[in-house]
Amino acid sequence: MRRFLMKGNDAIGEGAILAGCRHFFGYPITPQSEVAHYLAKRLPEVGGLFMQAESELASINLVFGAACAGARVMTASSSPGVSLMQEGLSFLAGSELPCVLVNIMRGGPGLGNIGPSQGDYFQATRGGGHGDYYTIVLAPNSVQEILDIMKKAFDLSDMYRMPVVVMADGIMGQMMEPVVIDEEKSVEIPPRPWATIGRDYHEDRNEINSLFVVLEEMEEVNLRLLHKYEEIRAKETLCEEYMLNDAEVALVAFGTVSRICRAVVDKAREQGIRAGLIRPITLWPFPYDVISRAAKSAQCLLAVEMNMGQMFEDVEIGAKGRVPVYHYGRLGGMVPLAKDILEELKKVSERGGTGR
């Protein structure tokens, strides 16, 4: 066990290395580039490969190839770059290949700006590319959690043979915090009997494919994916609750915003308002059960995000109309201030169950 002071973007890289990832393919984009800078130096030190591609299209397809060859492999990008990777993500999902994609979100739509944002929630939690699929989406909120979640991301992607997305923003990437690294922990990478590594190296002949021209065969694949997604929903949903049991108003927030909301909960309680916080760690699968439970005990829910109200819709689904669900967001790369969230919290707690 050793303690370090580490930046979020570096923790993404180091977390990947600790998880046994030895291949990174990517294309520079702010505010993600530091992940690439870190791994460009670090991967060769551990016998790995860092390769800069000519585009995000190439990056995700290099990842596709390396995954076919059985590697633990990842890429990282930011919103516009992640949009370019969506076709590849759909092919990875359809071909049932494991890999990890990190999205350090920025303001948008379009070229937007490099400010922190949570505007890619819909894209990430609804598959993102074409076709009927999901990716697991993890949203850490501290440097230590980034470090640990990278290992989890690779493990989940291997276990379910699917891409896993890790979502953060420029604040998470730039933030420096102390982390504890357990260097003794060994990594077990599961065998890959399905990998296309040449017929001499496995039984029979392997084919990695997402084309199923016979409709019945495609439906069979879709059903297999559906069952996989149902299993993930049942087993892998992660959520942190803070002061929720007696909360009249439950805030719902992930990533950067969840840190601010935690402070807001404390402040509200000091002022006699029973506030609580639900922090989804997996954005897909979403912790609908926790929301549903809170909707029975609290008077209203307030989703706080750096977008126009994207996770808000999931909170509404979870609340099932039992209590009003409100939204407070800052846009364009702006971050909600604790005092403004507190103000909003007071407003909705006064309105309580009397409608939006």
Added chain:
Amino acid sequence: MKKITARPYSLRDVPFHYCPGCMHGIAHRLVAEVIDELGVSGRTIGISSVGCSVFAKHYFNVDMIQAAHGRAPAVATGVKRVLPDRVLFTYQGDGDLAAIGIGDFIHTASRGEKITTIFVNNTVYGMTGGQMAPTTLIGQVTKTTPFGRSVEINGNPIRVCELIAPVEGVAYVERVSLHNPKEIIKAKKAIKRAFEMQLNGIGFSLVEALSACPTNLGLSPLEAIKWMEEKMIPFYPLGVYKSPAGVV
């Protein structure tokens, strides 16, 4: 009875879907024969592209990957960078390689990736039903150039061998044709040389195989061969464009 010919080991015993007069079957066989002769079948991984030849994934008796449209060179690179001792080939048509995938193709070539690209050029889109390709000839009628391809509207056809030969990192480039037995024998030699460039670690290798698509040219197989001789080969001259000795 003496057996004088047989299916190459590197081709599977499955029915092919290709149309009558299509030359993909010939190209498949040549690639499979070369893989057999080089003794690398068990460590070869092929990447099929999008278009008619996507089904190559099903026909080669080696490990196969089906890539997204235009991305076969990137996927092949991903595999090769993880497993440098394997033999990688991409099998791409004119739309996949020269339209949507030309960026991946040029960058893979310029990095000198040790992979072999088999590029089948028949001047027309097959799978989607006969639309213009980047290699469609000026004046050629397709579903999307019903009055013939015009330079003003559609621009000029791309000559892929001429484009890529000067690029550093490229070890071998040859254009062959599959329209008669003599040229088919030459084509096989070219494919073998291209794979040898990879096995010897020299660099990226490309064989462009001119081919006919009678279905989408609206010609009989025999007429399509005549069309190749009269129209296509004069515009796309056959021969070696690059070898380790340099650009020809």
